Amino acid sequence: MYHAPYDSQFSLVCMDESNKQLVGEVHAPLPLAPGSSQIIDHENVRDGVADIFLEVEPLHGRCHAEITEQRTRKDWTMFVKGVLDECYPQAKKVRLVMDNLNTHSAASHYEAFEPEEVRRLARRLEIHYTPKHGSWLNVAEIELSALSGQCLNRRIPAIELMRKEVVSWATGSEQPKCHHRLALHNRGCPHQTETPLSEITSDTRYKVTDSQSFWSRSSVQTVFLDRDGVLNEKMPEGSFVSDWVHFHILPGVVEAIGRLNRAGLRVIVVSNQRGIALGLYSTSDVEIIHRNFQAVLRAQGAHVDGFYYCPHEKHQCNCRKPLSGLFERAVIEFPEITARNSVMIGDSLSDIEFGQRLGMLTVFVDGDPTRQKPGIEAAQKLANLHFRSLFEAVDHLTV
């Protein structure tokens, strides 16, 4: 369903719900001191739970959330009525993707409305339940995890404050929030122009046509990822990511890795780090970057299963991509890995050659066009699939 082109008459909307305990401070937190985080007293006041209803339109990137005191059938119905009448009044039908909870059914409308109104709402609603154990297929769940990581990761004492914070997060009046939405916005922000969506889905530059059965056809179990240019911003040619300060995670990467994790795929990072041989940074600098990146991922429910890198100069070893040494090191640690059940995702020719020589499926992602190495055209041709970013690749391949 996510592959259907955008249609404002039949809006595809995902909804999910969550809750958060309202917690206030007994003692005011101590101010920040340099080098340490805010000191918060363990003593706190619990003041009930607030429920969060969230809906997102994946193809449009718009998102809307409401905070309620409960999550009864009536609360769900009122939220859905708002979605139909206030968010999508122009749509003939709203296709609503959500989990199969007992409150999530058209029968709940009877708790709040007269039969005539119930029939009107039911006519405008087409419900699609996510399969059991497949709730991650619901894009709203990803939004909720971004919301909790970016907006609700602190004590919020009162429901009014929470309402204010969440609404401002969802309407996007402030800074970019969920990388997932950021990536959608990058394809053409729908808040600035009303018509880029058809262009998005019909972009023929990208070989996405045969991607739908990509994972299943190849029974993919392991995803190998290049690092610089795929996970984090590449430095200009001749410069290297020498420390954590220069490791800028690209939009959508955390969500993409989380999705791969939830799809049960092993995620392995393989990276050429010739800067070590050049004396620009040390192996421990690289280890620190990987440890910090892993911590960022873990904080948002994602993780990388293994990091492998080549510290050598060109032509000095068997582990600098496109040679296969990093793959072999991964297999020592994970003997279940086979190339036939693996995909390599990278932004340079050496990545695609690495995957192809081993017999993996290969996915090319565009890095920053101003920072690409020679051989890009060859890499694009050689790769089985081509996307603009890791997020887009995972977005197309895992749904």
Ligand SMILES: [Mg+2]
């Ligand atoms: Mg790269």
Ligand SMILES: [Zn+2]
């Ligand atoms: Zn090496």
